[in-house]
Amino acid sequence: MDFKLSDDQEALVSALEKIAGAFAGKPPEFHGFALTSAELERALEDGDYFNIATVPEWGPIGAAMAVERLARTPYAAEIALSMLVRPHLPGNAPRPVALVEHGRPGRFVAGARTVLVLQGNSIDIVHTKPADTEAVASLFAYPMGRLKHGISGARLPERETAIVRQWLQVANAAEISGLLQAAVTSTVEHISQRRQFGRPLGTFQALRHRMAECAVLAGGVKWLALKAAATADPADAALAAYHAKDSAVRIAYEAHQMLAAMGMTLEHPLHLWTYRLKALISELGGREGQASSVADHCFNTGSEGPNAAPWEDRARARQ
Amino acid sequence: MEFEWDNAQRSFRTTVKEFLCAHLPEAWEALAQGPGTEWQSTFSKQFCAQLAAAGLLVPHWPARWGGRDADPWVAFILAEEMWAAGEPRGGQYMNVNWIGPTLMRFGSEAQQARFIPPMAQGRTLWCQGFSEPESGSDLASLRTRAEKSGAQYRITGQKIWTSYAGEADTCFLLARTSAGKNGISVFLVPMESPGITVRSIPSLIGDGDIHEVFFDSVQVGSESLLGAEGQAWDIARTALSLERVGIPRFAFAIRALHRAVGALQRARRFGPGAIERAAQARAACEAARFYSYDIVDRRRHGLPIGAEANAARYSTVMAERLVAEFVVEFVPEALSGGDQMLLAHHQRAIVAGIASGAAEIQLNIIATELLGLPREPR
Numbered sequence: 001m002d003f004k005l006s007d008d009q010e011a012l013v014s015a016l017e018k019i020a021g022a023f024a025g026k027p028p029e030f031h032g033f034a035l036t037s038a039e040l041e042r043a044l045e046d047g048d049y050f051n052i053a054t055v056p057e058w059g060p061i062g063a064a065m066a067v068e069r070l071a072r073t074p075y076a077a078e079i080a081l082s083m084l085v086r087p088h089l090p091g092n093a094p095r096p097v098a099l100v101e102h103g104r105p106g107r108f109v110a111g112a113r114t115v116l117v118l119q120g121n122s123i124d125i126v127h128t129k130p131a132d133t134e135a136v137a138s139l140f141a142y143p144m145g146r147l148k149h150g151i152s153g154a155r156l157p158e159r160e161t162a163i164v165r166q167w168l169q170v171a172n173a174a175e176i177s178g179l180l181q182a183a184v185t186s187t188v189e190h191i192s193q194r195r196q197f198g199r200p201l202g203t204f205q206a207l208r209h210r211m212a213e214c215a216v217l218a219g220g221v222k223w224l225a226l227k228a229a230a231t232a233d234p235a236d237a238a239l240a241a242y243h244a245k246d247s248a249v250r251i252a253y254e255a256h257q258m259l260a261a262m263g264m265t266l267e268h269p270l271h272l273w274t275y276r277l278k279a280l281i282s283e284l285g286g287r288e289g290q291a292s293s294v295a296d297h298c299f300n301t302g303s304e305g306p307n308a309a310p311w312e313d314r315a316r317a318r319q
Numbered sequence: 320m321e322f323e324w325d326n327a328q329r330s331f332r333t334t335v336k337e338f339l340c341a342h343l344p345e346a347w348e349a350l351a352q353g354p355g356t357e358w359q360s361t362f363s364k365q366f367c368a369q370l371a372a373a374g375l376l377v378p379h380w381p382a383r384w385g386g387r388d389a390d391p392w393v394a395f396i397l398a399e400e401m402w403a404a405g406e407p408r409g410g411q412y413m414n415v416n417w418i419g420p421t422l423m424r425f426g427s428e429a430q431q432a433r434f435i436p437p438m439a440q441g442r443t444l445w446c447q448g449f450s451e452p453e454s455g456s457d458l459a460s461l462r463t464r465a466e467k468s469g470a471q472y473r474i475t476g477q478k479i480w481t482s483y484a485g486e487a488d489t490c491f492l493l494a495r496t497s498a499g500k501n502g503i504s505v506f507l508v509p510m511e512s513p514g515i516t517v518r519s520i521p522s523l524i525g526d527g528d529i530h531e532v533f534f535d536s537v538q539v540g541s542e543s544l545l546g547a548e549g550q551a552w553d554i555a556r557t558a559l560s561l562e563r564v565g566i567p568r569f570a571f572a573i574r575a576l577h578r579a580v581g582a583l584q585r586a587r588r589f590g591p592g593a594i595e596r597a598a599q600a601r602a603a604c605e606a607a608r609f610y611s612y613d614i615v616d617r618r619r620h621g622l623p624i625g626a627e628a629n630a631a632r633y634s635t636v637m638a639e640r641l642v643a644e645f646v647v648e649f650v651p652e653a654l655s656g657g658d659q660m661l662l663a664h665h666q667r668a669i670v671a672g673i674a675s676g677a678a679e680i681q682l683n684i685i686a687t688e689l690l691g692l693p694r695e696p697r
Contacts, residue, residue: 220606294598
């Protein structure tokens with residue numbers, strides 16, 4: 001265990017900071033749901049950031065850091081699947097990459113070049129052309145789209161399916177982590193400035209405690225997402241995705257409560273994080289799906305867990 | 320950034336596990352009926368002496384005081400394994416975690432020579448005299464007085480909810496030497512001093528754990544004063560910062576959760592509702608684990624530790640609560656004699672959000688220092 005960033009990771013963090021800094025604010029004239037930017041896409045393509053997981057000095061943890069940091073901007077960009085899942089797809093799958101579950105509309109499907117179709121326990125990979133997909137209007141703050149009927153792809157073998165599912169969980173957790181940080185920061189800023197009853201809202205203990213709890217949850221999500229990327233362990237991926245979704249449900253609610261009517265307007269950027277969170281909460285079977293995954297990988301191992309007591313092992317051995 | 324244990328860390332954990340395996344009686348969980356019982360205190364003195372002999376009691380202390388200057392990870396791995404095992408060191412974990420290190424920092428040479436070696440040898444138990452009937456979270460309002468008269472202090476007052484007081488040899492006591500927040504001092508008071516009366520308070524935590532301690536004109540010499548008069552706030556802050564992530568509660572909680580899930584699986588009662596709640600609790604424990612590891616890592620790298628320690632503590636409180644509630648809802652028989660270990664976990668879990676500063680105090684600190692929210696008007 002050593003959480004100090006390496007020199008290479010420090011360099012990555014500062015480069016990401018520069019890119020994210022250029023896309024930190026919502027354009028004042030934008031009053032929509034999905035804020036996208038061709039310039040952001042270009043900056044990431046030009047810097048070859050979509051391949052950082054394959055660079056040994058950075059690896060998947062570098063990619064998770066990038067996903068987390070870039071998700072904090074108000075811009076929705078297809079980053080997480082490209083950075084964290086695409087390296088595990090067969091061949092050189094073209095990006096953008098999107099996910100379709102149960103035939104529902106999915107994020108970035110319109111315009112995607114690779115679509116992962118989840119059906120039951122299997123995953124089909126579809127390499128799409130623009131005519132294969134269509135955009136869908138949505139409340140989610142992502143460009144949403146659907147796959148047209150009759151489009152089919154190649155089924156992934158079972159082993160690869162498990163690996164891709166695992167990295168979908170890591171991508172989901174890392175992106176939620178960045179969105180949670182941004183939602184907490186935005187809410188803290190609001191309740192520090194907004195005055196009611198003659199003082200800032202943030203001085204009321206009822207709100208302070210709830211925000212502090214949200215901050216602790218968000219911090220935990222970040223730890224678990226980074227760990228899951230670093231260890232490539234399916235149990236860690238399941239735990240990260242569950243904790244991310246569970247914390248997102250709570251924090252999205254709290255942030256809107258604290259911004260109240262201000263957060264209902266499209267002038268304020270809060271929805272650009274919370275309505276991305278809502279889309280991510282539902283993916284991969286929601287909390288229920290992740291709970292099953294935790295049960296499979298943490299509770300179905302026949303062991304008493306990482307803190308099993310040695311004298312219990314001794315007693316079992318004697319039985 | 321590295322999330323795997325290195326070989327030395329893995330090997331140290333194995334050594335600790337092997338030690339536990341060799342030295343804990345098989346009926347350990349049935350015998351340990353509460354952390355403050357006479358049986359536990361007697362057992363802990365024998366167990367800690369064996370730990371000391373094996374170089375496993377205070378490996379992170381300086382060599383001068385019986386340690387080997389091991390890094391903070393060693394101390395934390397040790398603490399994790401001990402807590403996961405139900406803390407066979409009993410109240411002596413406090414010596415190792417914060418009383419010893421606090422004396423090393425603030426104690427006089429004479430105090431260090433008197434008090435530290437018995438701690439390093441595992442043959443002494445301390446209690447902390449902080450809370451009072453009218454001073455819990457608002458510790459600065461405490462009323463126990465230490466009046467100076469020549470080279471002596473006369474201590475009068477009452478402490479309450481004092482863990483281990485019934486068996487302790489020495490009390491790490493906060494008492495008022497003058498008015499105001501800066502008028503509080505720390506005294507190291509032998510519990511056999513005339514004028515001290517200890518009464519056990521029946522509690523949810525287990526037999527003999529918490530107490531009332533009365534100080535009726537207890538005379539101590541000025542050599543009992545730790546640091547300078549009025550320095551208690553500095554000293555207590557250091558002590559509490561060491562204590563805040565001192566107990567790896569998540570380790571016992573994870574073990575309890577896996578045990579409860581195992582019982583449900585064997586009974587074919589691990590259905591969708593239980594699965595989701597178990598996943599929630601397990602993920603919260605993992606988050607608490609890495610919050611605590613972050614603090615250990617900061618210590619190791621000499622980085623400043625602020626409200627991150629409070630966040631780590633709060634994260635642990637949430638995890639403990641989820642596991643305890645899981646057991647109550649899905650394995651309630653554990654609290655009626657069905658499983659001594661799960662019962663012990665439940666008894667200890669209630670303490671998580673209360674001892675060492677209530678969870679709500681942690682939230683206030685996180686709100687102000689970590690989030691930068693404006694303070695509440697007073």
